[in-house]
Amino acid sequence: MKLPFAESYKIKTVETIKKSSRSDREKWIKEANYNLFNLKSDYVFIDLLTDSGTGAMSDKQWAAIMEGDESYAGARSYYALKDSIKEITGFPYFLPTHQGRAAENVLFSAIIKEGDVLPGNSHFDTTKGHIEFRKAHAVDCTIDEAKNTELEIPFKGNMDLGKLEDVLKKYPAEKIPAIVVTVTNNTAGGQPVSMENIKGISKLAKKYGVKVMIDSARFAENAYFIKTREKGYEKKSIREISNEMFSYADYMTMSSKKDAIVNIGGFIGFKDKEDWQKCQMYNIMFEGYITYGGMSGRDMNALAQGLYEGTEFEYLETRIKQIEYLGMKLDEYGIPYQRPAGGHAIFVDAKKVLSHVPKEQFIAQTLGIELYLEAGIRGVEIGSLLADRDPDTRENRYPDLELLRLAIPRRVYTNNHMDYIAAALKNVYDRRESITKGYVITKELPIMRHFTVELKPA
Numbered sequence: 166m167k168l169p170f171a172e173s174y175k176i177k178t179v180e181t182i183k184k185s186s187r188s189d190r191e192k193w194i195k196e197a198n199y200n201l202f203n204l205k206s207d208y209v210f211i212d213l214l215t216d217s218g219t220g221a222m223s224d225k226q227w228a229a230i231m232e233g234d235e236s237y238a239g240a241r242s243y244y245a246l247k248d249s250i251k252e253i254t255g256f257p258y259f260l261p262t263h264q265g266r267a268a269e270n271v272l273f274s275a276i277i278k279e280g281d282v283l284p285g286n287s288h289f290d291t292t293k294g295h296i297e298f299r300k301a302h303a304v305d306c307t308i309d310e311a312k313n314t315e316l317e318i319p320f321k322g323n324m325d326l327g328k329l330e331d332v333l334k335k336y337p338a339e340k341i342p343a344i345v346v347t348v349t350n351n352t353a354g355g356q357p358v359s360m361e362n363i364k365g366i367s368k369l370a371k372k373y374g375v376k377v378m379i380d381s382a383r384f385a386e387n388a389y390f391i392k393t394r395e396k397g398y399e400k401k402s403i404r405e406i407s408n409e410m411f412s413y414a415d416y417m418t419m420s421s422k423k424d425a426i427v428n429i430g431g432f433i434g435f436k437d438k439e440d441w442q443k444c445q446m447y448n449i450m451f452e453g454y455i456t457y458g459g460m461s462g463r464d465m466n467a468l469a470q471g472l473y474e475g476t477e478f479e480y481l482e483t484r485i486k487q488i489e490y491l492g493m494k495l496d497e498y499g500i501p502y503q504r505p506a507g508g509h510a511i512f513v514d515a516k517k518v519l520s521h522v523p524k525e526q527f528i529a530q531t532l533g534i535e536l537y538l539e540a541g542i543r544g545v546e547i548g549s550l551l552a553d554r555d556p557d558t559r560e561n562r563y564p565d566l567e568l569l570r571l572a573i574p575r576r577v578y579t580n581n582h583m584d585y586i587a588a589a590l591k592n593v594y595d596r597r598e599s600i601t602k603g604y605v606i607t608k609e610l611p612i613m614r615h616f617t618v619e620l621k622p623a
């Protein structure tokens with residue numbers, strides 16, 4: 166008999182989670198102004214809001230925490246992190262920051278000026294926020310295939326090189342501080358970018374004299390997909406593939422809260438010493454001294470260890486097969502999602518489920534609220550709330566896709582939880598015809614409104 170797949174780790178510490186009644190949840194979501202971010206975590210049974218900082222650290226990471234060196238300058242923990250980053254990414258210079266958006270803030274303070282243009286493949290929300298806050302523009306060059314949720318292609322996160330070249334032709338190099346390659350492409354559904362595509366981007370960047378930045382939060386999951394889907398990489402290790410990916414970049418920004426499996430942390434990697442030196446001033450002003458940035462010594466130690474664990478093939482296989490498992494359950498129930506299953510999440514196609522809710526009433530948010538009411542599961546909207554208003558016209562932007570992202574924390578939930586999530590979604594799916602009204606905004610901030618927005622039933 167063929168042995169079934171089993172996790173490559175066992176459980177050492179557990180945390181209790183609480184179920185609740187539907188009437189409790191009705192009260193709580195109303196008090197939260199129908200924004201899932203506003204819920205107390207105690208009011209959530211299975212929390213799929215994000216895979217960011219929600220992973221379970223290993224015994225080795227906790228041991229590394231005890232050995233953290235809290236010296237202000239030149240701490241051992243800094244050097245441990247430097248070695249780990251060098252080995253796994255190849256970047257010789259780096260600055261620690263407290264998380265990914267802080268890395269963006271420091272790097273972009275040094276390289277972006279008003280009116281600049283940064284082409285990319287579906288910029289992450291905080292990345293776009295940091296670009297638009299500086300009155301620069303993020304131009305999305307993701308392949309059109311990413312918009313068709315039913316299409317199964319191996320590298321749905323790729324950049325369209327034709328669209329990219331149009332941008333590079335249209336603007337002078339001085340106006341393009343970097344091309345932003347996000348791996349995996351979160352907004353398109355946790356979909357990977359192929360090595361061939363990264364090579365093509367790098368070639369165009371060289372031709373037009375612009376730099377490449379890799380927004381690297383899920384680089385290890387991307388490397389796993391390259392290993393398992395791209396010809397010529399089957400025999401390469403995740404670390405060899407990671408090194409090759411980063412060999413095509415001038416900068417990397419990292420949210421360590423994702424693939425490095427720590428609860429907080431980030432960094433910027435630089436190829437060029439001068440670029441590194443240019444950013445030091447901003448790091449000191451915004452984050453902390455250059456050998457700790459926004460991190461404590463113990464956190465740098467946990468991160469150094471997490472980078473090794475996050476790039477182990479067996480761990481990545483366990484993780485990605487769990488997402489696939491959830492996808493297979495949804496297939497069984499006929500629930501549409503962005504195919505194939507992504508690296509860190511399942512993205513339910515809310516437009517296909519709630520076809521009676523008008524787009525002005527936030528379709529994916531409505532589905533997210535319904536799933537919470539059904540079973541205490543918290544997902545997150547990747548739709549028009551997130552897409553926000555156009556910075557110039559202030560009109561609402563309606564993206565092609567309205568997705569409900571169910572992000573799976575690393576090493577946290579079991580496949581029984583996946584069964585529970587799938588069953589809850591099926592119950593919502595079965596009564597989809599009766600859901601005809603969504604929500605309207607009562608209060609919002611001028612940028613990244615989705616975090617704090619307040620809503621009421623339409």
Ligand SMILES: *Cc1c(COP(=O)(O)O)cnc(C)c1O
Pocket residue numbers: 217264265266267289291292347348351380381382383419420421422423430431
């Ligand atoms: C999470 C994330 C960021 C921002 O990082 P934080 O640690 O949340 O500040 C940037 N880019 C990508 C692709 C991310 O997933």
